[in-house]
Amino acid sequence: MSKFNALQVSEVAGVFEPQVIERDTADLPSGELLIRVQYSSLNYKDALSASGNRGVTKNYPHTPGIDAAGVVEQSSVGEFAAGDEVIVTGYDLGMNTAGGFGQYIRIPAAWAIKRPQGLSLRESMVLGTAGLTAALCVDKLEQAGLRPDSGPVLVTGATGGVGSIAVVLLKRLGYTVAASTGKAEQAEFLKGLGASQIVTREDLQAGTEKAMLKEQWAGAVDTVGGDILFNVVKALQYGGSVACCGLTAGVGFKGSVMPFILRGVNLLGVDSVELPMVVKASMWDRLSLQWKLDLEPLVEEVSLQQLPEALTRILAGKMVGRVLLSLG
Known part of the structure; x- marks a missing residue:
């Protein structure tokens, strides 16, 4: 004892x-x-x-x-x-x-x-579930066809744990990153992480009543959920995808099938809790080697x-x- x-x-x-x-x-x-x-x-x-x-x-x-x-x-x-x-x-x-x-x-x-040999215990917890989730989101987007030359990638809730690591990882992999936040005072912080564009929360909340929005994003990592998530879906470029992993803005949204059948977009769910250990271990290995981040x-x-x-x-x-x- x-x-x-x-x-x-x-x-x-x-x-x-x-x-x-x-x-x-x-x-x-x-x-x-x-x-x-x-x-x-x-x-x-x-x-x-x-x-x-x-x-x-x-x-x-x-x-x-x-x-x-x-x-x-x-x-x-x-x-x-x-x-x-x-x-x-x-x-x-x-x-x-x-x-x-x-x-x-x-x-x-x-x-x-x-x-993994490439990570210290301290580094592994700087990543933690947030880093693992961010990596899983990016991996799922790439499996769906996202590439650095596809176009800008949006990260919502970008100052949070998952969002901030996603910004760093996407920039590290060569993507053009747009970061969304409700904290306007953190714009320079996000630019320092690698975001080339800052999107306000108000901008992402606009147009909830519309079935479709102007095509903007080749892909997105969404950490907030709610109507913001479906507004992102409505603004995906043709064939684009959004990886969804959070719910701070709510668990429900107003949506329709229109973006899916007119633009062929994908809404991808990401879970890191019950993920099979073989998948989890593989992602930790990647975070310790080719996706190693500062x-x-x-x-x-x-x-x-x-x-x-x-x-x-x-x-x-x-x-x-x-x-x-x-x-x-």
Whole structure:
């Protein structure tokens, strides 16, 4: 048994309050791997869990954190040994299983992959679920035929974790990137990441009542959902595609079949949670090699004690880039 620190969210008189407490590894759920977490990262889903969203987390008290990178301390399976450095993202981690906002996690071995040689544990959590999702979106767009000479590619919610990494990755691969944000003051930040055009949220919200919009985008990475997503669909060039992975602007939209049957466009769903491990591991390998990115301009590093304030910011839509949680 080992004592460790963790952020625990408890419900007190109907209010969900996060606080740093001391826990014991004996209280963690069962699993083949006990991992000493060195880094985690902050995602929108973590903030939902920390605010009592029952669609994410059913039971409290709870430790959120859908990402974790660390060192195996105990293993009951042959695939992993004590001392192995591993990455854990998705599945049930941080949702209904105690997650990466604690210095230890215990998980099924099937949730972990060994750290690729080209990534440090810190770099893997600067990416985290956000980076993995951004890469999956770009990969899916390229599988649908997108190429750098196809035309401009739009990224919505571009100052967020997925959006900002998508901007960097697309620029790295030679695409012309348009970045959309509701934070006008972050235009220079986005240009510094590689965006050549800034699109306001208001511009993307215009024309909801129309069946079609002027062709603009060869492809798009959408992190916000809602009517903005379908406005992007309506503005795709002939044969273009949008990869959808987020819902901060809503889960529903007003849409029609018109863009699909008149322009042959594609709406591609992207999930990184239940993705088969072989696909997930392949994408981590790519992010460690040919898609290796310098993301330090995006990173804000925080401690467990600073995490509640960061959770408040991301829920309020005030977060920019990536928040890295250091647990070492």
